[in-house]
Amino acid sequence: MRFRSxxxxxxxxxxxxxxxxDAGRYPMATSSVSVDGNVYYTNALGAYRVPVSVGKHQLVVxxxxxxxxxxxxxxxxxxxxxxxxxxxxxx
Numbered sequence: 466m467r468f469r470s471x472x473x474x475x476x477x478x479x480x481x482x483x484x485x486x487d488a489g490r491y492p493m494a495t496s497s498v499s500v501d502g503n504v505y506y507t508n509a510l511g512a513y514r515v516p517v518s519v520g521k522h523q524l525v526v527x528x529x530x531x532x533x534x535x536x537x538x539x540x541x542x543x544x545x546x547x548x549x550x551x552x553x554x555x556x
Contacts (some may be wrong), residue, residue: 476540478522479514480549482507484531490551496528519544526550 478500483490492511497504500515501522507513519542527533531552538546 474543475516476519476543477514477545478517478524478538478540478548479545480512480547482511482513482526482528482550482552484528484554485551486554493528493531493552496526496550496552499523499525499527524548526552528552530555 482493482496482498484493485491492507492509494507494509494511496507496511498507498513498515499505500517505513505515517540519540521537521539523535523537525533525535531554534550534552536548538548540546
């Protein structure tokens with residue numbers, strides 16, 4: 466989901482990482498969220514927020530016990546882009 470920020474504000478990627486199974490979804494605290502090779506970690510609620518530059522970015526999310534996920538996002542000037550991850554438990 467893409468939001469427009471106030472003019473002059475730096476673009477931001479934000480969202481939540483959750484594990485998913487048949488019983489529901491669970492926030493994944495301390496998941497690594499790699500943005501273009503720079504690693505950040507989710508908070509206790511599984512949330513992350515990363516300031517980025519305009520352009521295309523590669524995101525990779527990993528946490529022990531779940532399958533990793535990757536995606537790419539194009540960020541325009543003034544964007545705040547929400548990217549949520551729903552990870553399945555590893556077999």
